[in-house]
Amino acid sequence: MHPIRSALVAFAFFTGVCRLFAADPPAEELLKQGRIDEAQTTLRQVLAAQPDDANAHLLLCRAYYAQDMGDDAVHECELAASNAPSSSEYQFWLGRAYGLKASQVNMLSAFSIAKKVRVAFEWAVQLDPANVEAMSALGEFYVRAPSIVGGGLDKAQALVAQLQPQSVEKTHRLLALIAEKKNDNATAETEFMRAVAAGRTPEAYIDLSQFYEEQKQADKAAATVQASIQANRAKNASLVDAAGILTTLHRSPDIAERALRAYLASPAKSEDAPAFKVHVQLGDLLRQRGDAAGAQREYAAAVALAPNYAPARKAMQGT
Structure with a gap:
């Protein structure tokens, strides 16, 4: 083959390969779509080549978190945070991972892990005082956690002033949680309604609905x-x-x-509502409605996305 033609063929092949890989969704997009198995495979390949890639560790932490795998989520988020110690986002996710793990262990162990939740959230806020998610999570921790692990309504109230300039909606939500903790349901309802009025977001309506459900x-x-x-x-x-x-x-x-x-x-x-979990939720609803075949399809769709997600496999066997 002529050298120029050979070079052109090689270039065309290389371009085609690049397009092929460019067409593949990145790991974070796979994660958002709920394609958890593909996301994990991609991330493990990245980490095999670059073991200190903090973002890959974070995304793998989020993948494990989505599957309720507390130990694995903590391990990956700790690696992410250690490789990027100045990242508020990584500390926030580390706090979430610790929170998941705390919910899966006995009471004694949970108390020890809860302190790590607080430290991670507090550090996330210190690293980025404008991180609304971290402030909101820290405020909720202060409201719900006992003082022995660092909770306290006084701490939650002190956080209100810092949260106010960043998010009016989240500020009213935090005030509502504080009022709920004080058994002041009238004030709690008012604050949840003010959160709704601040932006008419679907999330604020959900918070208010959950309050009414509890009441x-x-x-x-x-x-x-x-x-x-x-x-x-x-x-x-x-x-x-x-x-x-x-x-x-x-x-x-x-x-x-x-x-x-x-x-x-x-x-x-x-990943706030992983697709594989939603398929299971839909399958359960269909089964309650008498549609066993439809339920089976949804469970199968969940397993296809997340083969290691035990509730999906169990649901398939139960239909």
Whole structure:
């Protein structure tokens, strides 16, 4: 073959290979789509070549977190944080991973791990005082955790002033949580409603609906869920929360089903509601409605995305 023609063929082949790889979604996109097995495979390949890649460790932590694998999530987030110690995001995720692990162990161990949750969230806020997610998580920790591990309403209240300039909605949410903890339900309702008024976000409606659900006000909870669904133009993870509340309330299963299907068809899917978990949730709903074949399809879809997710495999065997 002529040298020039040979070079052109080689170039064309190289270009085709580059396009092939460029067409593959990056690991974070796979994670958001719920394609957890593919995401993990991609990330392990990255880490085999670059063991100190902090972002790859973080994404693998998030993949394990999505599957409720606390020990593995903590291990990967610790590696991410150690390789990028100045990252507020990595500390925030480390706190979340510790929180997951704490929920999976006995009480004595949970107390020890809870202190690590607090330290990670506090460090995330120190590293980036504008990190709203970290501040909101830290505030909720202060409200819910006992003082022996660093919780306290005084600490939560002190955080309000720092959160206020960053997010009016999250500030009112934190004030609502503080009021709830004080058993001041009237103030809590007012603050949740102010959070809704601040932005009319589907997430704020969900918080208010969950409050009504806890207060055994089913009609208000159901109505607020409907408002959340109507406000959710992006079709994001709040649709999954909405469906879950309706199912718990034994209300409008058809609306719950539509919400789950809308989320699964949406480009706004995220690991906040991993697609494989949503397929299981939809399968459970269909099974309750007498559609065993439909339920089986959803469980199979979950297993295809996350073969190691035990609840999906168990659900398949139970249909």
